[in-house]
Amino acid sequence: MTLAGAVSxxxxxxALLEREHELGVLQTTITTATAGExxxxxxxxxxxxxxSTLLAAAxxxxxxxxxxxxxxxxxxxxxxxxxxxxxxxxxxxxxxHLDDGAPLAQLCEEILDALRTExxxxxxxxxxxxxxxxxxxxxxxxxxxxGVPVALLISYRPHETGTDHAARPLLGDFARLDGLxxxxxxPLSVAAVADLVTGTALDAxxxxxxxxxxxxFVTEVAKDPDRPLPVSVRDAVLARAxxxxxxxxxxxxxxxxxxxxxxxxxxxxxxxxxPTLRRLDSxxxxxxxxxxxxxxxxxxxxxxxxxxxxxxxxSLHARLLAALETIDLPExxxxxxxxxxxxxxxxxxxxAQAAAAEAIRAASHSEAAxxxxxxxxxxxxxxxxxxxxxxxxxxxxxxxMVSRLDEAIANVRATxxxxxxxxxxxxxxxxxxxxxxxxxxxxxxxEAEAQADAAAAIAGDAGATLAYGAAxxxxxxxxxxxxxxxxxxxxxxxxDRTPGTVPGPLALKTDxxxxxxxxxxGDDDARGRVADVIDSARSHRWDELASTGYxxxxxxxxxxxxxxxxxxxxxxxxxxxxxxxxxxxxHWQTGVRARLHFFQGRWSAAVEDAERVLDERGxxxxxxxxxxxxxxxxxxxxxxxxxxxxxxxxxxxxxxDEPLRLLPVLSAFAERMWMSGAADSRVTDDAVRELERLxxxxxxxxxxxxxxxxxxxxxxxxxxxxxxxxxxRLAGEGRYDEAAGRxxxxxxxxxxxxxxxxxxxxxLRVRGVELxxxxxxxxxxxxxxxxxxxxxxxQVPQRPRASTRANPSGLTNRQLDVAKLVARGFTxxxxxxxxxxxxxxADHHVxxxxxxxxxxxxxxxxxxxxxxxxx
Numbered sequence: 076m077t078l079a080g081a082v083s084x085x086x087x088x089x090a091l092l093e094r095e096h097e098l099g100v101l102q103t104t105i106t107t108a109t110a111g112e113x114x115x116x117x118x119x120x121x122x123x124x125x126x127s128t129l130l131a132a133a134x135x136x137x138x139x140x141x142x143x144x145x146x147x148x149x150x151x152x153x154x155x156x157x158x159x160x161x162x163x164x165x166x167x168x169x170x171x172h173l174d175d176g177a178p179l180a181q182l183c184e185e186i187l188d189a190l191r192t193e194x195x196x197x198x199x200x201x202x203x204x205x206x207x208x209x210x211x212x213x214x215x216x217x218x219x220x221x222g223v224p225v226a227l228l229i230s231y232r233p234h235e236t237g238t239d240h241a242a243r244p245l246l247g248d249f250a251r252l253d254g255l256x257x258x259x260x261x262p263l264s265v266a267a268v269a270d271l272v273t274g275t276a277l278d279a280x281x282x283x284x285x286x287x288x289x290x291x292f293v294t295e296v297a298k299d300p301d302r303p304l305p306v307s308v309r310d311a312v313l314a315r316a317x318x319x320x321x322x323x324x325x326x327x328x329x330x331x332x333x334x335x336x337x338x339x340x341x342x343x344x345x346x347x348x349x350p351t352l353r354r355l356d357s358x359x360x361x362x363x364x365x366x367x368x369x370x371x372x373x374x375x376x377x378x379x380x381x382x383x384x385x386x387x388x389x390s391l392h393a394r395l396l397a398a399l400e401t402i403d404l405p406e407x408x409x410x411x412x413x414x415x416x417x418x419x420x421x422x423x424x425x426x427a428q429a430a431a432a433e434a435i436r437a438a439s440h441s442e443a444a445x446x447x448x449x450x451x452x453x454x455x456x457x458x459x460x461x462x463x464x465x466x467x468x469x470x471x472x473x474x475x476m477v478s479r480l481d482e483a484i485a486n487v488r489a490t491x492x493x494x495x496x497x498x499x500x501x502x503x504x505x506x507x508x509x510x511x512x513x514x515x516x517x518x519x520x521x522e523a524e525a526q527a528d529a530a531a532a533i534a535g536d537a538g539a540t541l542a543y544g545a546a547x548x549x550x551x552x553x554x555x556x557x558x559x560x561x562x563x564x565x566x567x568x569x570x571d572r573t574p575g576t577v578p579g580p581l582a583l584k585t586d587x588x589x590x591x592x593x594x595x596x597g598d599d600d601a602r603g604r605v606a607d608v609i610d611s612a613r614s615h616r617w618d619e620l621a622s623t624g625y626x627x628x629x630x631x632x633x634x635x636x637x638x639x640x641x642x643x644x645x646x647x648x649x650x651x652x653x654x655x656x657x658x659x660x661x662h663w664q665t666g667v668r669a670r671l672h673f674f675q676g677r678w679s680a681a682v683e684d685a686e687r688v689l690d691e692r693g694x695x696x697x698x699x700x701x702x703x704x705x706x707x708x709x710x711x712x713x714x715x716x717x718x719x720x721x722x723x724x725x726x727x728x729x730x731x732d733e734p735l736r737l738l739p740v741l742s743a744f745a746e747r748m749w750m751s752g753a754a755d756s757r758v759t760d761d762a763v764r765e766l767e768r769l770x771x772x773x774x775x776x777x778x779x780x781x782x783x784x785x786x787x788x789x790x791x792x793x794x795x796x797x798x799x800x801x802x803x804r805l806a807g808e809g810r811y812d813e814a815a816g817r818x819x820x821x822x823x824x825x826x827x828x829x830x831x832x833x834x835x836x837x838x839l840r841v842r843g844v845e846l847x848x849x850x851x852x853x854x855x856x857x858x859x860x861x862x863x864x865x866x867x868x869x870q871v872p873q874r875p876r877a878s879t880r881a882n883p884s885g886l887t888n889r890q891l892d893v894a895k896l897v898a899r900g901f902t903x904x905x906x907x908x909x910x911x912x913x914x915x916x917a918d919h920h921v922x923x924x925x926x927x928x929x930x931x932x933x934x935x936x937x938x939x940x941x942x943x944x945x946x
Contacts, residue, residue, distance in 0.1 A: 092263055092270055093263055093264060097129055108224060111224050112222070113219075113224060113226070115227030117246060118229070118231075119257055123289040123308065123372070125291070130228055134196060143197050144199075147203070147209070151412045152446055153204060156439070157408075158199045160406075166189035183216070187215070190216070191223055194225075197228070202236070202246075206434075206442050211656070213242075252916075263289075281304070309377075328382065328387075329394070330369070389417050392414075407427075420453040423450070423453040424453045424455075427447070428446070428466075441477050468490055471483040475513055477658055478692050478694060491506060507526050510526045516694040516697075517694065518694075520731055540574050545581055547566045548570050550566050551565075551585070552587075555595070558733065560592040570585045587627075595631060602628070602640075605627075618651075633674065636800070639822065649664050663697040670703070672704075674826075678851060682705065689705065695730075706720035711851075712852060712854055721740070725757065728740040735774060737769070738778035741761060745782065748789060758791070766783060770798075779798075783803065794807060806830050806833060811833060811834035815830045828844075828846035829855075886928075894936065897924065900937060921933070
């Protein structure tokens with residue numbers, strides 16, 4: 076039952092009890108990783124269950140292997156990239172370009188390259204205190220361990236990592252990906268407690284009852300068996316310091332107020348001398364770590380911290396703050412923590428702003444928002460209005476970046492009276508323009524337009540030319556989104572004529588609006604110009620502008636059925652939103668990809684993306700396509716009616732009030748009416764009216780043609796309007812076979828099948844039913860079968876059995892990635908390398924792809940790649 080411990084580089088290592096299996100997992104992981112096959116283990120357990128001790132014992136087996144330890148600290152707001160700051164010197168990375176604002180993707184690559192150089196055990200403890208940027212780096216590393224000589228070992232408390240925690244996606248990877256595993260540590264049994272108290276007069280059952288089997292608590296009790304049994308961990312820890320003088324105990328309290336560590340460099344300023352350190356070492360409570368003093372266990376630190384009398388903590392934190400401010404390169408996040416605890420409002424505001432700036436450079440926008448909020452909360456009541464306004468504006472931007480739109484809007488609106496009070500017209504105009512952007516993405520178009528117009532009026536009246544240009548550029552973008560290209564181009568020309576407009580993000584934004592407007596009006600050459608704008612924005616690190624360009628280009632490509640082009644854009648743009656930590660743009664682009672998959676007949680992948688968008692916090696405007704996907708895929712697949720998604724999409728379409736959003740929603744209602752036979756006034760009245768009103772709107776040829784097709788099937792209109800896109804025009808001319816061929820070439824199988832089903836030729840109509848069956852649209856196919864039988868068509872295809880039906884629409888996003896690589900001739904080993912998965916996982920994915928596509932081998936995938944839309 077017992078397992079002998081060994082001398083360990085970790086603090087507090089003791090004999091391990093009932094941890095043989097877990098230790099074996101860790102030791103095997105280290106052995107495998109240092110041999111070149113990287114892998115990782117997450118150690119889960121409540122405080123005191125022995126996570127650090129287990130890791131220490133496992134590391135003993137690493138022998139001469141490099142061991143790097145990073146820690147997450149219980150600061151009020153985490154240090155951006157805290158654990159990687161700890162290990163950066165050992166990796167030869169210095170400060171990892173944090174002061175230069177290097178992109179997170181670049182830091183990830185540099186860390187990975189540094190880890191490749193020699194076998195390494197990388198330990199990151201207390202993940203429950205991790206910052207968002209560190210969690211992203213760890214996830215990047217975890218997914219790329221295969222073939223890298225690294226054992227990634229992390230620890231965390233499960234009850235402190237809820238569904239919204241920054242570490243949750245990483246922990247999900249440990250739970251499901253090959254090469255990663257999770258071990259859970261529970262309390263000790265009575266028998267294990269008996270082993271620990273052997274040789275003492277302690278009663279094992281009584282100790283177990285008292286401690287709940289918590290290993291740390293039991294160990295503390297066993298160290299002083301002659302004392303009365305403590306009733307808590309706190310009592311057990313404090314018993315160890317019972318003979319410490321009051322002055323030395325105050326030093327312990329100082330260390331307890333520094334949850335990261337008490338930096339060695341501040342010891343002289345705090346009058347902590349060598350004799351004091353010797354006396355404290357005899358308590359067994361402290362250890363050296365990362366250039367400072369720390370408690371051997373967090374529970375011990377908390378126990379000593381709890382002895383600080385009311386009001387005493389502030390003075391201790393003030394002493395630490397003053398000492399830390401005298402050293403070189405202090406951590407702004409740590410200074411903020413101490414200033415906050417010292418109740419020093421001025422210093423809290425000062426250091427929190429520095430910490431926010433550091434977080435922004437590290438692409439930790441969640442932490443940046445938290446630091447700005449802290450700075451604002453402690454800003455003096457008599458602080459200049461301009462300082463408060465700037466803080467609110469900065470906070471709102473970070474909240475916008477992490478999709479906290481309601482808070483961002485409230486904070487930027489709070490700046491309006493402040494700018495007015497100080498007479499800063501440019502600041503006021505910029506605040507209104509910023510508010511316009513937030514309101515637009517919050518699906519409040521009318522309010523957004525009013526804010527942009529107010530910004531232009533304020534700036535124009537005061538002659539604030541740059542603020543006026545920014546306001547008109549924002550209004551032009553909204554006009555473009557509403558298909559009002561005349562107004563969009565008018566706004567762009569006004570910006571061009573605005574004095575003082577120089578090359579920069581404003582000029583590039585106007586170029587983007589101009590080129591998008593040209594593209595939506597049919598100028599195909601404009602697509603290349605949009606791509607040039609994106610490249611320019613990326614090269615200048617204007618990340619939000621670049622991501623906006625990506626979002627609009629992908630959206631237009633899908634709208635105009637340049638589906639392969641849209642795929643290429645999203646393959647570049649979605650990783651960009653992750654690398655630059657722009658979740659609000661990732662949210663939008665994932666919704667666009669859901670619609671892309673939907674058109675391509677990749678319905679499982681479409682629903683996967685749609686559910687992700689609908690489950691996440693993000694911009695409401697991004698939810699429209701996911702709602703449509705979530706409603707139409709089940710309906711076409713034969714699921715029962717009753718989904719609320721169409722009603723949600725209808726509400727959004729009304730708020731957004733854009734032709735290219737409204738028309739598809741009306742098409743969905745028309746499709747449901749055609750499927751069910753139940754009349755709907757939104758179709759019989761609204762759809763017919765809007766079809767007439769919006770025909771001819773810039774860029775609407777595809778959306779108008781789709782709606783008209785459903786209304787033709789319902790008998791609510793008698794012909795296709797003009798203009799419509801090519802396949803709809805061909806079908807309207809009775810050239811159904813040609814129209815279906817055009818849909819096939821575009822890669823939209825459902826539209827191809829429906830066009831065949833509209834033809835008068837029974838042979839084409841039967842082909843359409845067969846294609847619907849292959850696609851998995853059995854609900855729609857059944858509706859067509861009813862029509863064919865009612866018209867007396869012979870040999871109507873029978874509904875295929877689910878057990879024998881191939882299902883190309885069932886490929887997930889990961890399986891799609893695998894299928895594309897198979898189509899390009901990649902081996903399973905090459906697929907594993909490209910997708911950062913194990914060869915075994917690649918084998919499983921390839922088998923699933925062949926099964927779902929009903930193809931016998933990889934060669935068949937290559938031969939049918941064009942047909943399947945995966946070339």
